[in-house]
Amino acid sequence: MDMTTKTFMYVNRKAPYGTVYALETLEVVLIAAAFEQDVSLAFIDDGVYQIAKGQDTKGIGMKNFSATFKALGDYDITKLYVERESLAERGLTEDDLMPITYEDADDDWAEKPSVQVISRAELAVIMSEQDVTLSF
Amino acid sequence: MKYTILVNEGPYQHQAADTALQFIRAALAKGHEIFRVFFYHDGVNNGSRLSVPPKDDRLIQKAWSELAEQHGIDLVICIAAAQRRGLMDADEAKRQNLDANNIAPGFRISGLGQLIEGAIQSDRTIVFGD
Numbered sequence: 001m002d003m004t005t006k007t008f009m010y011v012n013r014k015a016p017y018g019t020v021y022a023l024e025t026l027e028v029v030l031i032a033a034a035f036e037q038d039v040s041l042a043f044i045d046d047g048v049y050q051i052a053k054g055q056d057t058k059g060i061g062m063k064n065f066s067a068t069f070k071a072l073g074d075y076d077i078t079k080l081y082v083e084r085e086s087l088a089e090r091g092l093t094e095d096d097l098m099p100i101t102y103e104d105a106d107d108d109w110a111e112k113p114s115v116q117v118i119s120r121a122e123l124a125v126i127m128s129e130q131d132v133t134l135s136f
Numbered sequence: 137m138k139y140t141i142l143v144n145e146g147p148y149q150h151q152a153a154d155t156a157l158q159f160i161r162a163a164l165a166k167g168h169e170i171f172r173v174f175f176y177h178d179g180v181n182n183g184s185r186l187s188v189p190p191k192d193d194r195l196i197q198k199a200w201s202e203l204a205e206q207h208g209i210d211l212v213i214c215i216a217a218a219q220r221r222g223l224m225d226a227d228e229a230k231r232q233n234l235d236a237n238n239i240a241p242g243f244r245i246s247g248l249g250q251l252i253e254g255a256i257q258s259d260r261t262i263v264f265g266d
Contacts (some may be wrong), residue, residue, distance in 0.1 A: 004256055020220075021266075024177055027216060033246040035256065132255045134142065135263050136177075 006131035007038045012047035012134065017062050022050050025136040026068055033075035040079035040130075041072075042123060048086045051115070053098050066098065071103030078114045085120045138169045140254030144265030146178035148189065152180050156264040157199050162233035164207055171252040172210045173200075175243075177265070180218045183211065189241035197240050204242025211243045212250045 010029050014021040032039060043050060050069070057064040072080070080100060087093060094117045103109040118126075127133060141160060145152035160170055175182050187197045204211050212222060222238075226244050229237040239245065255261040 006256055008252075008255065021177065024217060028176070028248055028251065032252045035249070037251045037252070037256070132261050133263075134255070134261065135265065136144070 005037055007040070007129065008032060008132045009040050009042055009130040010128060011042045011044065011133060011135040012050055013045045014050075015046040015059060016050045016052075016053075016055065016066065017060060021136050022047070023063070023065055026065060028136075029072070029077065030068075030075065030133070031068065034075060036076075039077050040081060040126070041077065042081045042083070043128065044083045044086045044123070046090075048082055048090065048092060048097075051080070051082070051100065052092070052096050053096055069098060069102055072100065074113060076101055076102075078102040078104075078112075080114045081114065081123055081126060082117045083120055083123050084117050087117065137163075137260060138171050138258045139163060140171050140251070140258040141173045142251060142259045142263045142265070143173060143175050143179040143182060144177045144263065146181035147187065148193075148261065149178065150266060152264040152266065153179070153196050157196070157203070159262065159264070160203065160209070170209050171258045172212060172250065174190070174251040174254060175211070175213045176217050176248075176251070177219065179265075180213045180221055180223050182238050182240050183213045183218075183243035184223060186238045201240050201242040209242075213239070213243055213245045214251070215245050215247055216243055219226070 016022045052131060055064055055066040056130050097115055100114045102114050111123045141156055143153055143156045147153045182197060182200055184197055200211055203209055224237040225239040226237045228245060
């Protein structure tokens with residue numbers, strides 16, 4: 001197979017529970033990591049709830065998969081863009097998000113944040129630069 | 137141009153599958169190539185051969201099978217999503233010790249890697265979903 005490297009952005013738009021979109025999208029991201037592409041994730045609209053702190057699904061009988069996001073760094077997925085306007089529209093701030101970090105191989109394995117809260121306009125620019133944008 | 141198509145919604149429930157079919161027919165008519173169609177989420181239900189819509193409605197699953205037959209298009213159903221939703225080919229039904237299978241002609245069941253490979257190989261990847 002031709003192993004061209006492309007930029008892939010996975011756009012998460014839906015809440016983590018209520019529908020299966022978020023869970024199955026994370027399954028795509030984890031499989032995709034094996035293809036060694038340049039991967040980023042965007043969280044917009046209700047998708048910002050996917051990485052909210054303190055998720056507890058005991059009462060609804062769904063699997064709480066939020067911890068998987070913290071493992072993304074081990075898959076070399078280190079760019080998680082969160083749209084500031086989507087947070088604000090839901091009364092959330094960066095402090096409401098889980099701390100998600102990665103160890104930077106190019107900087108003596110220093111622990112760095114994977115989450116970058118950026119504006120809608122900034123995200124639009126990054127999105128326009130992608131080879132592949134998969135929206136879920 | 138070479139396209140990979142991702143269909144994320146089931147037939148009849150949502151218009152995504154109809155729109156994808158219309159897009160593919162239009163692209164083929166203009167001489168473009170469809171490298172692969174990948175079915176994910178409830179989109180896997182596009183590959184059931186046991187759908188019986190009312191007589192005056194369109195036949196979505198059959199339209200996919202005809203597209204595959206006429207144009208040799210690769211229709212791939214995600215195995216993980218299919219297993220959740222009870223979509224089986226004969227091999228998978230046997231492996232799971234189940235007494236039936238329901239995959240429509242022209243479809244095959246495979247892994248998510250087929251979507252990523254399609255996106256790498258194609259000039260454009262287009263998502264049809266909610």
